[in-house]
Amino acid sequence: MTITEKILADHAGVSAVRPGDLVQVRVDAAFTHDVTAPLALETFHRIGVPRVYDREKVILVADHFVPNKDIQTAQQVKKMREFAREQGLRHFYEGGETGICHVLLPEKGLILPGQVIIGADSHTCTHGALGAFSTGVGSTDLAAVMATGEIWLKVPGTIRFEYTGTLPEWVQGKDLILHTLGRIGVEGALYRAMEFTGPVIAALPMHQRFTMANMAIEGGAKNGIMEVDDVTRAWLDERTSGPYRVFRSDPDADYESVVTIQVDGLSPQVACPSSPANVMPVSDVGPVPIDQVFIGSCTNGWLEDLRCAASLLEGRKAAPGLRLVVIPGSPWIYRKALEEGILATLLDAGAVIGPPCCGPCLGGHMGLLAEGERAVSTTNRNFIGRMGHPKSEVYLANPAVAAASAVLGRVAGPAELF
Amino acid sequence: MTIEGNVWKFGDDVDTDLILPARFLNLSDPAELAKGCFLNLRPDFIGRVQRGDVIVGGSNFGCGSSREHAPLAIREAGVGAIVAKSFARIFYRNAFNIGLPLLESEAAAEGLKEGDRVSVDLATGVIENKTSGKIWRANPIPPFMRELIQAGGLVESIRMKTHGARG
Numbered sequence: 001m002t003i004t005e006k007i008l009a010d011h012a013g014v015s016a017v018r019p020g021d022l023v024q025v026r027v028d029a030a031f032t033h034d035v036t037a038p039l040a041l042e043t044f045h046r047i048g049v050p051r052v053y054d055r056e057k058v059i060l061v062a063d064h065f066v067p068n069k070d071i072q073t074a075q076q077v078k079k080m081r082e083f084a085r086e087q088g089l090r091h092f093y094e095g096g097e098t099g100i101c102h103v104l105l106p107e108k109g110l111i112l113p114g115q116v117i118i119g120a121d122s123h124t125c126t127h128g129a130l131g132a133f134s135t136g137v138g139s140t141d142l143a144a145v146m147a148t149g150e151i152w153l154k155v156p157g158t159i160r161f162e163y164t165g166t167l168p169e170w171v172q173g174k175d176l177i178l179h180t181l182g183r184i185g186v187e188g189a190l191y192r193a194m195e196f197t198g199p200v201i202a203a204l205p206m207h208q209r210f211t212m213a214n215m216a217i218e219g220g221a222k223n224g225i226m227e228v229d230d231v232t233r234a235w236l237d238e239r240t241s242g243p244y245r246v247f248r249s250d251p252d253a254d255y256e257s258v259v260t261i262q263v264d265g266l267s268p269q270v271a272c273p274s275s276p277a278n279v280m281p282v283s284d285v286g287p288v289p290i291d292q293v294f295i296g297s298c299t300n301g302w303l304e305d306l307r308c309a310a311s312l313l314e315g316r317k318a319a320p321g322l323r324l325v326v327i328p329g330s331p332w333i334y335r336k337a338l339e340e341g342i343l344a345t346l347l348d349a350g351a352v353i354g355p356p357c358c359g360p361c362l363g364g365h366m367g368l369l370a371e372g373e374r375a376v377s378t379t380n381r382n383f384i385g386r387m388g389h390p391k392s393e394v395y396l397a398n399p400a401v402a403a404a405s406a407v408l409g410r411v412a413g414p415a416e417l418f
Numbered sequence: 419m420t421i422e423g424n425v426w427k428f429g430d431d432v433d434t435d436l437i438l439p440a441r442f443l444n445l446s447d448p449a450e451l452a453k454g455c456f457l458n459l460r461p462d463f464i465g466r467v468q469r470g471d472v473i474v475g476g477s478n479f480g481c482g483s484s485r486e487h488a489p490l491a492i493r494e495a496g497v498g499a500i501v502a503k504s505f506a507r508i509f510y511r512n513a514f515n516i517g518l519p520l521l522e523s524e525a526a527a528e529g530l531k532e533g534d535r536v537s538v539d540l541a542t543g544v545i546e547n548k549t550s551g552k553i554w555r556a557n558p559i560p561p562f563m564r565e566l567i568q569a570g571g572l573v574e575s576i577r578m579k580t581h582g583a584r585g
Contacts, residue, residue, distance in 0.1 A: 035485060047577060065444060187478040362483070386435050
């Protein structure tokens with residue numbers, strides 16, 4: 001069996017599962033945020049059970065439209081707060097304690113290898129980077145998990161992606177996943193597990209693994225997953241003492257297919273409008289003028305992402321007329337970036353720095369685009385109208401490309417700065 | 419159960435941002451959500467769609483975010499069913515969970531045209547183009563999903579299990 005199959009079999013209480021099997025599995029953590037929680041809480045009340053299945057394992061995070069952007073949002077978050085209080089939930093985050101759920105929860109040690117994680121957000125696949133089975137659902141499914149602690153799932157077939165070679169300078173996890181999406185398309189992994197393996201992944205730091213697993217959904221996947229190794233263990237050791245179980249794919253595991261990707265010679269990649277699979281090397285994009293650069297989100301809002309951007313923006317300035325928006329993924333990242341002088345560097349470069357939240361990524365709160373405007377963004381989606389006006393455009397890239405583009409006022413790779 | 423209405427035809431990869439833009443996500447009242455349905459893609463949709471109409475999509479319909487607001491907005495707008503070549507995974511679950519039936523049929527999604535009169539029989543999977551007389555048979559809904567629909571959706575199915583009766 002593959003890692004995904006082993007975790008699902010374990011949590012279903014059976015010795016083995018095969019792709020296509022329908023299984024009822026135990027859930028180790030279930031979370032929802034200010035967009036999906038209001039519907040989930042309403043549905044939870046309709047189900048009619050008095051308490052959530054486990055007050056330690058049901059987690060509420062206000063992260064999309066916070067600090068509350070308008071009266072409706074304030075009302076929604078109020079409902080979350082009251083629910084958390086009524087139910088005695090251990091984990092409810094808002095105000096100065098909140099960050100993007102997919103950054104905040106692993107950082108707090110709430111996600112561990114071998115677990116089944118269900119989140120009412122499509123980018124819940126992020127947590128597969130820690131060797132957990134983690135998938136996104138809608139509000140009704142989440143409410144059912146809150147009530148029962150279980151969910152039915154179809155066991156996905158697994159596609160194994162093997163990355164070989166050595167990563168060239170400025171090429172990161174973001175480029176690997178964009179390049180992969182460019183190859184397989186937005187439904188290339190529909191309903192499947194994407195298992196990321198190979199020597200390149202083994203050498204990849206944890207934040208870049210999160211970036212890759214984060215965008216598995218952009219290929220239609222149910223989950224992205226990676227094996228636990230020393231990098232994972234070291235990352236977890238700094239954040240949690242919680243015991244966890246490690247599952248590995250058998251050498252003879254049945255994969256639906258294997259995709260091998262040679263990374264020597266790969267350059268930073270850009271997903272052009274309006275699909276995360278419309279991918280090409282940054283040098284092929286051409287000198288597209290841009291109005292805004294956004295660095296942040298559950299894809300690239302990690303401390304190392306800000307550090308990378310700051311290393312290029314040090315002593316440089318965002319192009320005249322260009323808006324540079326930077327949002328750290330969590331309060332911890334914000335503080336670290338402050339202590340390390342990253343925020344000062346970014347401010348000197350002309351950045352506006354937002355409070356930890358999803359920000360302009362989904363075009364709901366802060367930093368939206370006007371008609372005809374273009375942005376380079378370290379986020380995960382560039383659908384039509386995603387970041388604002390339906391006639392605005394988004395180019396997805398890694399933080400180094402974003403920083404270089406900010407300086408040059410057009411889509412540009414970091415090599416152009418030297 | 420048969421649904422009959424006019425066809426609204428869409429292309430491939432219709433994402434949830436196109437179905438319902440993020441500025442509507444601070445709401446949860448389905449009637450309010452319906453006002454934003456396809457607003458960026460087809461601003462005329464909400465004014466003209468009629469109860470029982472059928473959306474016909476290409477492949478990967480409903481890709482993107484997990485917002486259940488998207489199928490809720492479609493259901494509340496009056497749409498009776500969606501026929502598409504394929505659906506994104508989370509959208510598929512969400513739609514059934516809230517009682518919006520989906521049928522997968524490449525041929526029907528190919529053959530049906532904007533404005534055609536169509537009937538969709540959920541029990542048999544038969545899709546009939548009343549305008550041209552052509553008939554297709556969709557992939558049957560798996561037994562597991564039929565149970566869910568029979569109970570009246572996921573909430574009702576849990577209620578039946580936890581309370582022993584529907585209500």
